[in-house]
Amino acid sequence: MTRLFLYVEGQTEESFVREVLAPHLYYYGYTEVVPRPTGGIRPWPSAKRDIVRFLKQDAGRVVSTMVDFYGLPQSGSGSWPGMKNANTAHYPEKARTVEKELLADVCLDMGENFNPRRFIPYVMMHEFEAMLFSDCAAFSRGIGRPTLANQFQTIRNAFASPEEIDDSPLSAPSKRVEKLVPGYTKPILGTLAAFEVGLEAIRRECPHFGCWLNRLEAVPTASSGQSATDFQ
Structure with missing residues (x-):
């Protein structure tokens, strides 16, 4: 069984996940899709604590994010990983730069036995x-x-x-x-x-979103046959 927890920015993203994304993902084998609205972007240390806690609470849980690139803190103690490098990257690489750094930071906290497929960060370039x-x-x-x-x-x-x-x-x-x-x-x-x-039009016209959706769809199939311990 695969359970998905989405760390989302606000009510709009929460509603989108509950009403549009979740029914689609249930078809692919998820047994639970739960959005957690944060009421706006929080400093990364606070956000990371939540993400790591959610991952450690349930070995069968996958965690993702749905946050706006231009809303992420870029400096100071609350800055999100990758933002400094992303600002000098070419447009298609900006969000991916941050996502790679988020994954690396969470993996570091989770330890060497952590399966990185359990954390799938998604950074939207702009608003929903x-x-x-x-x-x-x-x-x-x-x-x-x-x-x-x-x-x-x-x-x-x-x-x-x-x-x-x-x-x-x-x-x-x-x-x-x-x-x-x-x-x-x-x-x-x-x-x-x-x-x-509809999701298919969004997937077709928004390649970064489409890549994220493809990865989410593939998780239950990739993890089938694994025990909760294997999925850690």
Whole structure:
């Protein structure tokens, strides 16, 4: 049995995991998918303590993260591993640089017998709303504003991928949506839109998300036949 614990940034990500991601992963063999919202990004030492504790509590548990790259602390005692190097990396490598450092740091705390497949960090480059631009017509239908499809598509067309929308606090994905949809509420409308857009469209248009989803899907199959002790 494989149980997944997701360390997520806020209510929007929590709702997405519960309503959209979890049912999909149950099909692949997970017996439990539980998001833990943190109420915002916490300093890495605090976040790591939780992650390590969750891993040690249950040898059959896999832990992942769903956090926003540009929200991660970059300096001081609370900085997240890899952020300094990521800032000088080419765009496609920024999130992967942080993910590799997070994995290395957790593995160090867990000890040499730890199976690194049990921790699958995922760092989104931007806000959750960026992924909704994977299918702009579906996005607009999901929030009950189908006439906005072309305007959403214009935003999408300015970037190579929805994952690249974008790194300014004033023009972040949710800010762009709020300008077109006054009163936009992230947890409710964001989840409705994600239902309509669908995981396959997000996987197709957002390669970094797609890579993460592929890895999550593969875990139950890879661990089948192993005991809890083997999975440590």
